[in-house]
Amino acid sequence: MRKNHTWVWIVSIIAGVAALTAALTSFFVLKEKKRRDDEELEAYLEDSIQ
Numbered sequence: 001m002r003k004n005h006t007w008v009w010i011v012s013i014i015a016g017v018a019a020l021t022a023a024l025t026s027f028f029v030l031k032e033k034k035r036r037d038d039e040e041l042e043a044y045l046e047d048s049i050q
Helices: 002-049
Strands: none
């Protein structure tokens, strides 16, 4: 029974790290997409003014 308990902890830690990594990756991807969209909009507005 003790070995099962150890495996549960190991799997839980791995799952937690995977979930945290996925959350951070999606956060940075969305942040980068917003930055690119803002730059594109700014360039469009500058071109449309001229």
